[in-house]
Amino acid sequence: METTSEQTREWLKSGDSREYFELVAFPTVGADPSRLRDCVACATWLKKWLKGIGAEAELVLPPQRGVSEEKAAALSVPVVFAELKGTEGAPTLLFYGHYDVQPADPLEQWETPPFEPTPRDGRVYARGAQDDKGQFFAFLCGLREFWREAGAEGRMRPNVKILLEGQEESGSTGLFRLLGEAEFRRRIAADVMLVCDTSAASDLRPAIVAGMRGVCHFTVRLEAASRDLHSGEFGGVAPNAAQGMCELLASLHDARGAIAVAGFRDGAVEPTAEELEAATAGAASAAEIAREIGTDPCGGERGVEPVRRGGFDPTIEVNGVHSGYGGPGSKTVIPCEAVAKLSMRLVPGQNPQRCFELVKEHLRARCPGGMRISFPEDSGLSSALKLPLGSPAMHLAEEVLSEMDVRGPVFRWEGASIPVVAALKETSGAAPILVGWGQSGDRIHSPNESFSVRQFLLAKQWGKTIVPRLA
């Protein structure tokens, strides 16, 4: 299925695209407290939309008892929950998506404003155009079409529960809290769970996720002198927090690029031969990745294949490091403080809490003289997810996707994480099916994120095709 410019013009005139543009225009940066009002507005818009297709829908707030005022604010981002009653006795489907998006910075690198969705050459450019507003909304458009048609024709329909949260990009704090409530767990109980927040293979060949890494984000702060000092007057005398932070972060990997934190990999489950073979079949080649990212894909441990480094090996990445002067010219300071943002990706068998403790121990033990280290923020502790090849849910997805595309699906082990999916799997009792339509060229989390009309139509078709098969 290729989209022509004619199809794009058609689509741009459709109700689907009009609503999609409205949805994407909400600047729902869930991690930013100043965007809370926009998150509530977006959730309200979604509730109304879901009622429009016949669902009972409401905004759910996580319980706030026993939390500080500061944390309570973060717990004010609503979860949208809706139910479509299907045929009596039919199985229940839980659909999960997230309406929050990554921050848009660096703003100056956007060619068009991040929250003004702009169509160009068969794609729509905006923060959230793909991740995850584009993907979940296209799926829901497919669900809507099936629901109307099947209702009119009296065909079997499954029970559908829809859960859209607003904090996926910042650790799903509120939803994790809700999952602690027995009443909420009862409400989301389902047989199968569908998530449309992952990627297809190259050329949009369908892909089923068979594993996802876990994740933990945290902030490291290093403090030295009580203020920035003159680098001439105190150079060689005062400890330098920028230099200290560099030494600490450099110590996390050895000269071969392997993680150097003692015990970090203990318990990690190696992939099976079948998994490795399937992953290799579905993976982009090193040359393809190099074209995509603009440089040699030589991160991680030397001598290990990219498919293994990206899907089956854990990582510790520096997401940001900031200390001292960064403007034009020079400033003769010895920085008194340095802050780094780190994240770990974890594989099956690794305990997130234990890994976090090991990294903290490693850094504390190496804290340079005259400095104090602290870990002021952390979020999103979640385990890896392993979805066995050959299960009934996997088979069903394989069948439907083979009907949609003669090439049939590939299996992927995602390096990225949707932390709450493992928890939803446990608490809802549902068997997850993770099929999404992303492409790395969509630039999610980067400036100029986009989603193509072709991808939108595929995600919609997937929704329209898989849902009836669950009835």
Place this chain on the structure above:
Amino acid sequence: METTSEQTREWLKSGDSREYFELVAFPTVGADPSRLRDCVACATWLKKWLKGIGAEAELVLPPQRGVSEEKAAALSVPVVFAELKGTEGAPTLLFYGHYDVQPADPLEQWETPPFEPTPRDGRVYARGAQDDKGQFFAFLCGLREFWREAGAEGRMRPNVKILLEGQEESGSTGLFRLLGEAEFRRRIAADVMLVCDTSAASDLRPAIVAGMRGVCHFTVRLEAASRDLHSGEFGGVAPNAAQGMCELLASLHDARGAIAVAGFRDGAVEPTAEELEAATAGAASAAEIAREIGTDPCGGERGVEPVRRGGFDPTIEVNGVHSGYGGPGSKTVIPCEAVAKLSMRLVPGQNPQRCFELVKEHLRARCPGGMRISFPEDSGLSSALKLPLGSPAMHLAEEVLSEMDVRGPVFRWEGASIPVVAALKETSGAAPILVGWGQSGDRIHSPNESFSVRQFLLAKQWGKTIVPRLA
């Protein structure tokens, strides 16, 4: 000499302080092109002030031929040059100061606005209150008083040349260029050069600078992928510029804190026993420094005394490092770019150009795979300055300061640099005397910089006392 609050009130009513407040209020960040207008306004104010004391004064612009448009802008910061004709046949004094200041950021840490000089508890708070506006202007107030009185009484007066530049904090680009002109070198020819831009010992005991480290500032840029990437999707696959920069910067020092760049220290002249003894006598103790900076003064090489690390050893300091996300919460990116601001302090015998090349070689040789390193900016290449103990100029300064303070002066080897002083010494043929009244509690280059009334009055007295002795 202690100032009482009565003296402070008196001073606050004086013409000196009124003019000083006007001078400090100009936001003369010489490194910031958007402050050019303020630099010109400040230079014009100084020219007028110098004419007011009877000098011929003008604004001099460095030659702009053969430079790019971008560089030409930086060469538009005027140098103020003035001459007071002294007694026929009297020796010539060259006085050097700088009216530019460091950037004021981080702004939020200032208790009062940086360019609204605010008196509080016997001090005046503002960017530039001390460095160098406060110091040179107090000296000039002393010179003015002597000039008027000696003129009225028909006493001998030296010829005085006054040179005030606006780019000391960013490498004295314009003045260095002017020093390349034979005509300008002829104009600044002098017998003795006075600079009031350094520090006194603790408790404001007078101090004479007997050595200064050289300096070189530069920027390191590291580029990896063509954009920031998702740290899940590409974690372990794509190279990480933040991590790469940390590894590069960590490699500049060994585990003992010594500089690890091969050949960097070659040729460095060790201090004499006399110099080390004099420096130790004039230096703050480790405990005093610890109180001052709020942490253990354990920078530089382990096992070496602070007085040696701060005055006689070279340094390579990270003045800033910036890459990726730094806001609240987390952002799952692999940064595609990292920028670091570095500076080296050099000791006698080290060639600045050679040291810079060695550091660049060291970093290039260690540039991580998949990344490109570049050095987009550098400035202020200058050698260390060594002023021999026992010279006639040093003796004169010693004598005058012993009259001003019964404790007599100490000798200091400054870790900080005034890059242009070594060049001025060469080109003017003058013997430098570096006596200043700074204290590390003045917080120069940091938020809440200040200068006390007591320091102002000492610098003024120094000007009023030393100038007649040069006639």
